[in-house]
Amino acid sequence: MAAPATSGDSITAMSAEPAARVPSSAYLLGLTDGDLDLLAWAGLGEAGADAVARLRADEDLLERLLGSPEVLDAVFGAEDDPDRGPLVRASPFLVFAVAMQRTLQELGDVRYVPEWIGPRQRIPVLEDGSLRAFFVERDRRLFLVELLSSYTRVVSGSTWRQTPRGRRRQRFSELDLMRLAGLLDALPEEHHAGVHRRLGDLSLFLSGVFPDHTAGRLFRPIDLQRLGRAAAVRQGSGETLGEALETHGGVGLLEVLGSRWYRLAAGALAPTSVAAVRLGGIADRFVQARRALNLITDRHLFPVRGGWLPAP
Numbered sequence: 001m002a003a004p005a006t007s008g009d010s011i012t013a014m015s016a017e018p019a020a021r022v023p024s025s026a027y028l029l030g031l032t033d034g035d036l037d038l039l040a041w042a043g044l045g046e047a048g049a050d051a052v053a054r055l056r057a058d059e060d061l062l063e064r065l066l067g068s069p070e071v072l073d074a075v076f077g078a079e080d081d082p083d084r085g086p087l088v089r090a091s092p093f094l095v096f097a098v099a100m101q102r103t104l105q106e107l108g109d110v111r112y113v114p115e116w117i118g119p120r121q122r123i124p125v126l127e128d129g130s131l132r133a134f135f136v137e138r139d140r141r142l143f144l145v146e147l148l149s150s151y152t153r154v155v156s157g158s159t160w161r162q163t164p165r166g167r168r169r170q171r172f173s174e175l176d177l178m179r180l181a182g183l184l185d186a187l188p189e190e191h192h193a194g195v196h197r198r199l200g201d202l203s204l205f206l207s208g209v210f211p212d213h214t215a216g217r218l219f220r221p222i223d224l225q226r227l228g229r230a231a232a233v234r235q236g237s238g239e240t241l242g243e244a245l246e247t248h249g250g251v252g253l254l255e256v257l258g259s260r261w262y263r264l265a266a267g268a269l270a271p272t273s274v275a276a277v278r279l280g281g282i283a284d285r286f287v288q289a290r291r292a293l294n295l296i297t298d299r300h301l302f303p304v305r306g307g308w309l310p311a312p
Helices: 033-044 049-057 059-066 069-076 092-109 130-136 138-150 177-186 189-209 211-215 221-230 239-267 274-284 286-301
Strands: 003-006 112-118 121-126 153-163 166-173
Touching: 033 049, 033 059, 033 069, 033 092, 049 059, 059 092, 069 092, 092 130, 092 138, 092 286, 112 286, 130 138, 130 286, 138 189, 138 274, 138 286, 177 189, 177 221, 189 211, 189 239, 189 274, 189 286, 211 239, 221 239, 239 274, 239 286, 274 286
Parallel strands: 003 153
Antiparallel strands: 112 121, 153 166
8 A cells, every 4th residue: 555755855865867777687676585485486386595596596587487477376366355465475566577577478479459548448459569669678667667666655745935925835745746846946956857757757657557537637727837837848839738638638748748857857867877868768758658557557457556556
């Protein structure tokens, strides 16, 4: 269950630069010892230190197990039992890594995938390889796993802002798009990159995991102005946001804004840094990332998401 954490200084934890990932040990950085025990037991039929050591030494084997039906059943198979739900037996990282890796395996031989086109509306579309190409890159899968894991705990709190009427308390929540964007006016510029990063994350999370809710959300003209300013949309080009909202609802709007926020976060970093390249790559493929999360949610997360991902 998502649990709020409150702190007046918690916004400083919204780092614009995630830790660099070494491809050969990427999953091991996120998995706990308990996760490895579960993987060894479910995937290899073994247990103990020797089995865990085998997984630590062979990440190709580890990735194969993450995508196996046996591990999927071990993690998600008792979703109706509150005492054996996914997060009782596994860390959030493992839960989402299994869903991600299994979806990659399932894409291997399908010709059509369900495409979200509106609230409670899915149509089969030809898989032209674009989704498969997105999933094949390990770092993109890791990015989405880390994104989902980060929302099992919600950061909220307040900060102080100097106004013509004196200092005023301004609340924020990682799940409140408008309040999160409002932090850009309250915080010094050196913290803006972290807020931009988290705004991009929230856009992807809402449009990817809760597209039905996001599509129907009402945005007022003043909201579009504020969000456009937070995304550095040039004055006079506000109709772009309005057109995106009118054509594809809140999902279309967040596709435009989320991509821009990731670019702003990447632009605050050294251009050749791992984090800048990573964020820039997601910005370039924001729609594919959103579609990937739609697919993962529909296939594996929908029955259990309400229990351990916070509703918008």
